[in-house]
Amino acid sequence: MAALSSPLLGARHIQNLSAATVLEPHWGYADRAVPCTSDPGSCAYLDVVYSAHDRGMLYSGIFWSIIGAILLIWACWRHYDRPMMSPILVAPQLSGLYKIRRSFAALTNQFLLPDACRIIFGRTTRLQVLVLASLASYLLVFSFVGMSYNTWVTPVSGMANTYNTRSSIGPWADRIGVFAYALTPLSIMLSSRESFLSLITGIPYQSFNFLHRWLGYIIFVQSSLHTIGWCIVELRLYQPQPSVGIEWVTQTYIVWGIVAMILLLMLFALSTPWGIRATGYETFRKLHYVLAMVYIGACWGHWKQLKCYLWPSLIFWFLDRGARFVRTAILHYHPDRFDQSRVLSFKPAEAAITRFPDEEHGDVIRLDMENPQDIWAVGQHYYLCFQKGSIWQSHPFTPLNAPTLLQGKVKHSYIFRAKKGETKKIADLAATGIPTTPVILTGAYGEAIMENLTPDTNIICVAGGTGITYVLGVLLELAQQQAPSPDRKIELIWAIRHTSNTKWISEELSLLRKAKKDLNLKVKIFATRDSNSRPHSIEVDEPSKTFAADEDEKAVQVKPVCAASDSDVCDCPSGSVEKLGGSANSSQRHPSLHKMIPGFLQDTVRGPTTVFASGPGGMISDLRSIVASCNSGSKVWKGQERFDVSLICDDRLEW
Incomplete structure (x- = not known):
């Protein structure tokens, strides 16, 4: 961004401050000397510079106004759109607004829940990619509109036969530079663990990590184009060279701009999968914190006129770090406990x-x-x-x-x-x-995942390996309820490598066994690498398409048979361990979720269904596609709640 901090810059910007009758303020930019006393081409160029900047500030203000309006509407929607519970009926009385919401949710899940372009975005839903595309489209459009594009060849004052080529490259580079500054507070908000956005929307902070990462990529591209644009202007189009270029690059604000760009390049490189693997996640995380704050400081040194975007970034960052410290202190500060010196201590x-x-x-x-x-x-x-x-x-x-x-x-x-x-x-x-x-x-x-469950919501929990921790709390919480709904169906599907893995949670499985009848609970555990050595009947099932299984291979599934080692864990037949595999070197088998989920829904009596899931990324991707295929907004609108299926999964898989 051009400035008036030296005579040479003043000459290039053709601002004759001594002849000006008034200095016209422009938010986020240098004051303009009015009237313009330079040649017509230079004055026309200045008109484009200042009008383009003013519109850029307006567009960034509109951008933040849209975000504020969305958050306000979201907060009101969450507060007022809740099912009204009847003291007589077990099921909630659904208002018209709630019915619209459920139909819309089913429609959204149907089309936007599956993964989108995994080779580029990873295991990310279409909804998140749609939000990113909407944000990127706004920035792309308003990086170019509201600006005149032209070229002006103007004489260099005091130098015969020497001309500057002034073009709209400079104003355009300033525009995207303004957007890069304007996006910085949003990037900090999306990365905060003590998330202000989560308080408003109810969405757990980890779900914003995808947008934070890609917003950082957008800021990197904007800053790179801003830097390239002004390098073309100052090192090629302005004359005489190389004196003009040397004078420009040695100024303090340009030095800080170069530092900011180097820091941003480091942030970008370290945040790539290659960078995280090379440094280790913890090293990447701590470097990310430090480099981000130094980067904001460098941005301040480069162009402090836009500090209106830098102050909120710093405030959000320090609030996040401070709140983390306070949370930890509260958890471990116990005023009723003293050490031998009678001094309160952190335990x-x-x-x-x-x-x-x-x-x-x-x-x-x-x-x-x-x-x-x-x-x-x-x-x-x-x-x-x-x-x-x-x-x-x-x-x-x-x-x-x-x-x-x-x-x-x-x-x-x-x-x-x-x-x-x-x-x-x-x-x-x-x-x-x-x-x-x-x-x-x-x-x-994180999210209170049982907050919006109604008494008639059917529940199916799917877990792989140690992912059982995410869904087990749901089942144990339901087991503690005094009056479970008789029509609600609940099922647990847990895929483990070996039958002995059930010992991890043997106490909790025993509690579920006792509450199985009251909860109308079925427990299905699959040992994917164990083979049953006892005689048993088997049946050949369709090839499983979940967990990236080989479609050309028949999956051999064992009918529920409890071995002696399983008796302390489950009751036959609903809680038995099905042994689907052989040795660790054999082809791995997995439960056929693409059949089990629709089969569960087909047997429900009434009400919607919520699928809780945690496990390998392949399992989560499969479940997104399966759940999406089970949804139908039109059928939900007609009263068939069986086609209202939501998926709540452990988003920390995407960290």
Whole structure:
């Protein structure tokens, strides 16, 4: 962006301040000297420069106004559009607005839930890509409209036969530079764990990570084009060269601009999958925090006239970091507990470690702890920092138990597979026989996934491996309800490698077995790499298309038969472990979700269905397509709620 900080810049910008009768202010830009006393071509160029900038500020203001209006409408919609519960009927009385909402939700799931262009966007829904496309379209259109495009050849003052070529490249580069600044606060908001957007919309903060990442790519492209545009102008079109270019590039605001561009390039490179793999996720995350703040400072040094966009960015960033610190302090500050010196102290929770050895895929670790605190909502997660590993790293884990407050304490239980890094350190610690480890908690974060469930909502939980932690809390919470709905159907589908994996949550499975009849619950567990050595009848099923299975292979599925080792886990036939595979080297089998989900819906009595899921990315992608095919907005509008199927999955898979 051009400035008036030196005589040479003033000459190039043809602003004769001494002859001006008034300095006309322009928000976010240098004041304009009025009237213009230069040659007609230069004055016409200045008209384009200032009008293009003013419109750019207007368009960025409209952009933020649209975001504000969307958030306001969203907040009102969430507040007023809730089902009215009847004291007589089990099912809610649905208002007309609620019916419209459910029909629209079914229609949205039908067309926008599946993955979109996975080779470019990864495992991301069409809805998120549509939002990104809408944002990018606005920026693309308004980067060009409202601007005159022309070229002016003007004489250089005091130099015969020397001319400057002034064009609309400069004003256009300024326009996209303004947009890059205007997008910075939104990028910070989309990355915040203590998310202001989540408070308004109810969408968990991790669901904004996709937009944050791609908005960063857009800012990088805008900043690169802004830099290239002005390099063309200052190093080629303005004369005489190279003196003009050297004078320009050595100015303070240009130096800060170069620093900002280098920092942005580093942020871009480190955020790519290659960059994250090369540095490690924790290193990438901490570098991202630091580089982002230094980048905002460099932007301030480059063009402080646009600090109206930089102040909010800094405020949101510091509020996020401060709120995280406060959350952690509250969880571990217990005023009724003193150390021997009678001084209040910060106490981490002491977690009991249970290790389940697995040499092939990495040990599974279970942590059980108690902490004096308020209860969390089912579906939320905590960040765990293992003090004996590194206090500079924390990892998100979902409690597998339903939150219950007993004598002022809440129990936490977690399971995770220890492959490398901090989790591997905990596994090594457990292998030495050490029974406990101190843990620092931060949270709870994420969505209360049972908040909008009505009594007639049918529930099917699908999990793969340790993903059972996300869905198990739902089932345990339902088991604690005093008056379960008799018409509601509930089912658990859990795919594990080996039957012995059920020991991870044997206590919780026992609780579900006791509540199975009251809940109308079916438990289906599939051991994908175990073969049943006992005589049993088998049937050949259609080839499974889920979990990226080989379509040319017949999946051999075992009818429910409980082995002796399963008796402490399940009751035949509904809770048996079906052994679908053979050895670890054989072709892996998986449950046929593309048949099981529609079959579940076909047997429902009434009401919509919610699918809770957590597991491998392939499973989530398959479920998105399956659930989308089960939805029909038109049928829901006609009263067939069976075709209103929603999917709630663990979005942390996309981190």
